[in-house]
Amino acid sequence: MHRRVAGHPALFALTLTCLMPTAACGDTAEDVDAQLATLVAAYDVAPLPAKPAYDAELVELGRLLFFDPVLSGNRDISCATCHHTRLGTGDELSVSVGTGGHGLGADRVLGAGRTLVPRNAPEIYNRGYALWTTMFWDMRVAHRADGTFATPAGAQLPSGLSHVLEMQAMFPVTSRDEMRGGVDDVDVDGQPNELGQVDDSDLTTMWDLLIQRVLSFDEYADRFARAFPDVAPAKLGFQHAAKAIAAFEADAFTFTDAPFDRWLRGDRGAMSAQAKRGAVIFYGKGDCASCHGGTLMTDQRAHSLCAPQIGPGKGDAAPWDVGREAITADPQDRFAFRTPPLRNVDHTAPYMHDGAYTTLEAAVRHHLDPIAALEGYDTSALRGDVAETFQHSADLMQQMLATLPEQLRTPMHLSDAEVSDLVVFLGALTDPASLRLGQLRPVAVPSGLPVD
Structure with a gap:
């Protein structure tokens, strides 16, 4: 989930109407479906097309x-x-x-x-x-x-x-x-x-x-x-x-048959009521679709979110990882990383470019207040050899905070119930078939080497 980095004027009025609890935006299932349909249309969201054909x-x-x-x-x-x-x-x-x-x-x-x-x-x-x-x-x-x-x-x-x-x-x-x-x-x-x-x-x-x-x-x-x-x-x-x-x-x-895909194709019963509430937050109040919009659920652009820096660092900047800046040499790209897509996201932990968050809820909460999340980052959920690589010098923290877009500097309030709804919606982006891939592993490969 990303919060607004570039504004979406077409949704301004609609988003304002959803600054109260979701139920107040539409008490009936039909109202929630209609509201969600309006929101996703504004972001050009369509069901995933058929799988490409290959020889x-x-x-x-x-x-x-x-x-x-x-x-x-x-x-x-x-x-x-x-x-x-x-x-x-x-x-x-x-x-x-x-x-x-x-x-x-x-x-x-x-x-x-x-x-x-x-x-x-x-x-x-x-x-x-x-x-x-x-x-x-x-x-x-x-x-x-x-x-x-x-x-x-x-x-x-x-x-x-x-x-x-x-x-x-x-x-x-x-x-x-x-x-x-x-x-x-x-x-x-x-x-x-x-x-x-x-x-x-x-x-x-x-x-x-x-x-x-x-x-x-x-x-x-x-x-x-x-x-x-x-x-x-x-x-x-x-x-x-x-x-x-x-x-x-x-x-x-x-995989093209997640509950959300089925809902987009017209099956209004494909998602639970809670997932729909979460979707309305995602495309409305939460402003997640500013970066995770479109059919792929990513804008394929790089943004700085002040994600905690763990790992050995990359290239000349090590032990830091300056992200996109290492490719473009543009200081505006410092600590910026590409928006990840969200299909099947609930079983692809850890999250962020360096896996700083081990749960989807923790990653969501980082987006609500990146400054507080960075300053209060807790490594206890990480493996020991990874936790010890956490970079948090005063210089690094200052430089990271300086790259945070203005729109993300003001904390966004979501209640615990709203965060739960949002996480449930993210779970509705999973196609059940994506969990059944064991048949793809070959028993042997031509080199004769062991197969993981």
């Missing part, structure tokens, strides 16, 4: 690659380790544990000499739609208004990629902390990690080495030939693997 061979190739540790330098971590089908397509950690780690989910621990990944592993639901124009918390992959793409690869990005999800899949394998590993690492077989020895700026060589490694397995060579019949084997690149992974993610993790 079955491409999807199956992507599924195997997604679960195969062969894509990591040390052959010890896969995409699924941090985006697991049993864990809401995340990892249940505030900030992730990358290569060298042991275990899965909340039980995963750092390997000796390793560093936590700087940010929370986001859920990956519904990412295949053309509506998506940005990826990553700092939006470093973006589809610009002029039709071009911005990525960390610049001119090294190979041709043939057409969607930001495909481009996103190119980069975790290049991150030392996430999947690539270090210069002196050896893999699970005791062999030198050739990916770790590549200079950090040479993305092309990393991707070339990876596709060579993958195609060395006969089953993968055969599956790539079937998924890309018009591409000669010598012309296959890691971009083809990324396209397959993106196709799998879009096919497997798109």
Whole structure:
């Protein structure tokens, strides 16, 4: 949930009428439905469209690659380790544990000499739609208004990629902390990690080495030939693997039948009375839709919310994480992170860019009064190794508070009952099918490596 960052004049009068308890805005179920219909129409909210269609061979190739540790330098971590089908397509950690780690989910621990990944592993639901124009918390992959793409690869990005999800899949394998590993690492077989020895700026060589490694397995060579019949084997690149992974993610993790979706399609009985009250707060008094509006429930923009800083920090700013500013070099973007989407949000904890909040209610309450939430932040709900990374120097706190938009400086009052209603509505954004993903995990992968 975000509060108003940019005003929405069309809702000004309607929002004013809802500054009293929700029941006073409409005592009957029909009144609440009518009020909610007016609110969502003002924010251009529509049911999620049908799932994009992908070739079955491409999807199956992507599924195997997604679960195969062969894509990591040390052959010890896969995409699924941090985006697991049993864990809401995340990892249940505030900030992730990358290569060298042991275990899965909340039980995963750092390997000796390793560093936590700087940010929370986001859920990956519904990412295949053309509506998506940005990826990553700092939006470093973006589809610009002029039709071009911005990525960390610049001119090294190979041709043939057409969607930001495909481009996103190119980069975790290049991150030392996430999947690539270090210069002196050896893999699970005791062999030198050739990916770790590549200079950090040479993305092309990393991707070339990876596709060579993958195609060395006969089953993968055969599956790539079937998924890309018009591409000669010598012309296959890691971009083809990324396209397959993106196709799998879009096919497997798109869900369009949450109670709220059914309500949007006209089934007025799909949501409970409490969820509807919460929806009226979300689109009205709570002003959450200023940032979480539209069909995707995100404006895909970066905002500063004074989220507590935990984790090792990122890049040159470490132990701080300055967010979008590290990409744009614009001080206006300091500590700003992209608005996350909210589909299936009730089982994708922890929340915020660094997983600072372990419950949905705590994340909601932060938005009501970011200043008080930051100044009174309690690390007791965090895992010990994460809690000790909390950054709260006077200088940092001062700089963070200076970036908070004026509209968020005045606390918003919601009663406990209203917060409860709002959290129940957020639960109505979950498609029950998103909780049943165990069948996606393959028993084995072509590399023969263990599957998380």
